Amino acid sequence: MSVWVTGDTHGMYDNLIERISENNVKENDSIIVTGDFGFVSDRPERREAFLSLMRENYRFWFIDGNAEEYPFLETFRIELWSSGNARIITPNIVHLMRGEVYEIECGGRRKTIFCMGGAYSVDRQYRCESVDWFPQELPSLEAYVRADRALEGCQYKVDHIITHTAPPSVAEVLGFSIAEEEYVLSSYLEELRRRVVFDQWFFGHFHTDKRLPSGFTAVHDKMIRML
Ligand SMILES: [Fe+2]
Numbered sequence: 001m002s003v004w005v006t007g008d009t010h011g012m013y014d015n016l017i018e019r020i021s022e023n024n025v026k027e028n029d030s031i032i033v034t035g036d037f038g039f040v041s042d043r044p045e046r047r048e049a050f051l052s053l054m055r056e057n058y059r060f061w062f063i064d065g066n067a068e069e070y071p072f073l074e075t076f077r078i079e080l081w082s083s084g085n086a087r088i089i090t091p092n093i094v095h096l097m098r099g100e101v102y103e104i105e106c107g108g109r110r111k112t113i114f115c116m117g118g119a120y121s122v123d124r125q126y127r128c129e130s131v132d133w134f135p136q137e138l139p140s141l142e143a144y145v146r147a148d149r150a151l152e153g154c155q156y157k158v159d160h161i162i163t164h165t166a167p168p169s170v171a172e173v174l175g176f177s178i179a180e181e182e183y184v185l186s187s188y189l190e191e192l193r194r195r196v197v198f199d200q201w202f203f204g205h206f207h208t209d210k211r212l213p214s215g216f217t218a219v220h221d222k223m224i225r226m227l
Contacts, residue, residue: 003030003106003227005162007204007220008065011038013049015221020058023223027057030104032096032226034204034219035065035117035164040089042072054090061094064117065164065205070136084115084150096162098139099147101154106227111159114196116147116189119165119205120182139185147188151196160226161201167193170216176206200226 004025009016025031037060039050053060064073073095076087084100096102096115104111118139127133151158165171167189168178178186193201201216202224209222217224 001028001030001106002026002225003032003104004223005032005034005202005217005219005226006223007034007209007218008036008067008207009033009038009062010036010067011041011046011049013039013052016053017056019221019223025058025223028059030059030061030106031223032113032162032202033060033062034162034202035063035119036067036204037062037064038067039093040073040076040095041069043069054093056092059092059094061096063096063115063162063164064098066119066121066133066137068134068137070134071130074136098143099145099150101150101158104227109227111227112154113160113162114147114151114158114198116143116161116163116192118143118185120179120185122179138182139188144188151192156195157197159199161192161196161198163189163201163203165189165205166201166203166216166218169193170203170212171206173212174206174208174210174218202226 039053078085079088082102084102087095098117100115102113121133168186204219207220208218209220210218
């Protein structure tokens, strides 16, 4: 079994399956989506994509982005999963929550993964609150407290970090600036960059594929084998 990382999927089933087949992902492999998963929805027009994903022989583990349907996502029960709290949506679809560290076993190897979803929607003025954007898109104070506790528990050392957005200093290298409204989250990610020892940090928000020096990788359509 391998673990892969890919970027935002926005509920696009055909596009995700195309990525999977292009990369020769095997049955029972796990795929981590770096936010804006978009499949967990109670909208009738999205139901077919969700049911199709549920029937696939792959495991989908996603962090949340700024484009999730939070009220529906929050109806799923939180359970202990791989040493952290997660929402088990279906047996093969799992929501990796903000501020959690998971221990993943793969081929006899154990890796720790820290997750911190969320981001600010820069196109918020074109969306409608509680319809297609939700205030929960940005982490609550509770998520930061949980993150600190989880990172303290592993002495601020993990194998991988998965976030939706990136520290501003990393976004800048890609030619992006961070919205002022995202200040709390971006300052926190910048602090993590300084404090946490990690091998690789993946993020998806910018819809681009680029491996940067110092362990950061922006992912979009590509699938990267992580484990
Ligand atoms: Fe996105």
